[in-house]
Amino acid sequence: MDQELSTIVTWILLLSNALVMGQEFTPRSYCTPEDSCWPTTDDFDELQSLNPSMEVITRGDGGWAEASNLVLNRRISETPGAVVYVRNSSHVQAVVKFSQDYNLNLKIISSGHEFIGRNIAPGCLLLSVAYMDEISTDLSCPEHSSGCMNVEPGGLVAAGVQSC
Incomplete structure (x- = not known):
């Protein structure tokens, strides 16, 4: 995961340098469902079979209408x-x-709340972390004398909950 983060940071730096230097940035061309390079149903089925508790929904599957409308900004x-x-x-x-x-x-x-639509693109592979909602505490963690709390991206902490 550290290498992926490093790659993302590198791209951000390259893009910001290009903008500062006045260079033109050409966005990468991705494969879309209309292209022959798009994964087949068997490819998506294999992804699903390797990770059984993960849910993969493609066009034509039951639940597609709901899954394809995760962005709450109409x-x-x-x-x-x-x-x-x-x-x-x-x-x-x-x-x-x-x-x-x-x-x-x-x-x-994560939640679907996005004002300018950066969390979706036509034909993208949309990864939802809404089910990553575990909240855990470790009262003996060395980073903080009161303990540590881990909230996954889909987890909600209600108003009034104190984090020491």
């Missing part, structure tokens, strides 16, 4: 090519690798 009408609901970090890693192997535009969504 002025954004983009439709993903496929949606994957992950439940843990190994699922996230598998989906990132899958998107790299097939040159897919990977977008990540």
Whole structure:
């Protein structure tokens, strides 16, 4: 995961340098459902079979209408090519690798609240972390004398909960 973060940071730095230097940045061309490079049903089935608790939904599957409308901002009408609901970090890693192997535009969504629509693109592979909702505490963690709390991306902490 550290290498992936490093790659993302590198791209951000390259893009910001290009903008500062006045260089033109050409966005990468990704594979879409209309292209022959798009993963087949068997490819998506294999991803699902390797990670049974992960849910992979593609166009034509039951649940597609709901899955393809995860973005709550109704002025954004983009439709993903496929949606994957992950439940843990190994699922996230598998989906990132899958998107790299097939040159897919990977977008990540947690709650669906997005004002400008950065969490979706036409024909993207949409990774939902909504089911990663575990909240755990470790009262003996060395980082803080009161203990540590881990909230996964889909976890909610209600108002009034104190974090020491």
